[in-house]
Amino acid sequence: MRLLVTGGAGFIGANFVHAAVREHPDVHVTVLDALTYAGSAESLAPVADDVRLIHGDISDAELVEKLVAESDAVAHFAAETHVDNSLADPEAFLRTNVIGTFTLLESVRRHGIRLHHVSTDEVYGDLALEDPVRFTESTPYNPSSPYSATKAASDMLVRSWVRSYGVRATISNCSNNYGPYQHVEKFIPRQITNVLTGRRPKLYGAGANVRDWIHVTDHNRAVWRILSDGELGRTYLIGADGERDNLTVMRTLLRLMDRDPNDFEHVTDRAGHDLRYAIDPSVLRDELGWAPRHDDFESGLAETIEWYRDNESWWRPLKDASEAMYAERNQ
Template structure:
């Protein structure tokens, strides 16, 4: 098997590359624009016989078509992780989200249509909008789309394009919508690594508003295993929701991070809330569990979070160069 992994130097993309090398004999070509959110270090030391890294734009039609054309085996596929994904950045400047998430997905769809190659498209639960805190329901594959930020709207647009190419052009594709990921190699602008590195660098933990917003957390390793499961056993044209029953409020997460790091659980600052901040995400992963037999490995959020804290403590040289500029950017927003 030969996989083309777009965004394979990013947080969840690089975790997937590692998972594929560990659990299969596949070769991997990584296509990544190497923006600020990419981490070449996450791919350093991997077998050059099995991994090739190409720096380039997923919206570059000639480049993408040439790479897709190299996928000639019956099990070869494109796994499309490449995306601009930080909500706060999308509120400041939506244009990169339109180019990468929409135009980039269109470019890939045309390439796989031309060359007859399978595609798996990675999306997010944020396309569904949010739920009330007391809502007994969770997101399912049939939940209506209600995106609320430029980021989630661009991902929703990409999802619709994939489904349209499946129906109109018989493109062989599957989709997955995953809940919030955490784990190693995540950029320090993101919620969990930001709080961990605030503590490690002697700063203060920051909490949006009252911290009531709920996210459904999943370790990046579990996301990777679910995607590989879909590649191996998923039904063409179907969507699978990936979640690990990890609902926690932001306040709960902040307090748990502080406690695990030996600090008072209330030793944090409230900061200005994000504009249009979704209230609650919750994933119903029944389909992928019952139809494909997938199960998460990290069933204890506290254990996964402790491992993540330990990883950031051991990799200061990786995240420290970006930390100051990230905090300065947040400070300008009162966050």
């Protein structure tokens, strides 16, 4: 199998590539990545001899056409993903998430290639904190930010290309990921690396916002399962029943790092900050037999902390610029 992984040098994509090399040695992996600030060749260093890395843009039609023509399947991770950045500069999100996905869809349509499109639960908007309802495949889209709006648009493009052109595609919408190789601008690695660099951790607002956390390796196991056995045209939701408010995550992280659980500072909340995300993954579990292996969030978080302790050379060059960006936003 010749597998093209777009965005394969980013957080989730790089972990997916590592797993593909480790668990599927018969698969030949090509990675297409723009290697912007959030993508790094260093994230693929452990498997560099086993993959082909192409530095290029997902909206480059000529390059995408060439790579798709050489492939049997595509796992599409390439995306701009950080909500704060989308609020500050939405144009890059339109270019990558919408035009990039359109470019890829046209190529897989012409060549009849199997596609799996990786998306987010943020396309559904948010839920009330006290609401027992969770997102399902039929939940109406209600995006809150330029990031989630452009991901919603990309999902709709995939669905329409399936219906109009018979493209062989599936979609997955996943909850918040954590684990190795996540950029230090994101909530969990930002707090870990703040502690490791002598900075105080930062919490948006009161920290009441709830997220459904899943370890990145569990997410990628689900993606592989869908790519292999998912029903064409279907959308699958990926979650690990890991709902926790940000304040609880912060205090757990500080306790695991032998710090006072209240040794953090509150900062200006994000504009339009979604209250709660919650995934119902029952279709994925019941139909494809997937279940998360990291069912103990605290254990998974401890492993993640140790990874950042052991891999300072990977994240240290990113840290100062990331914190300077937050400082400009009073966050």
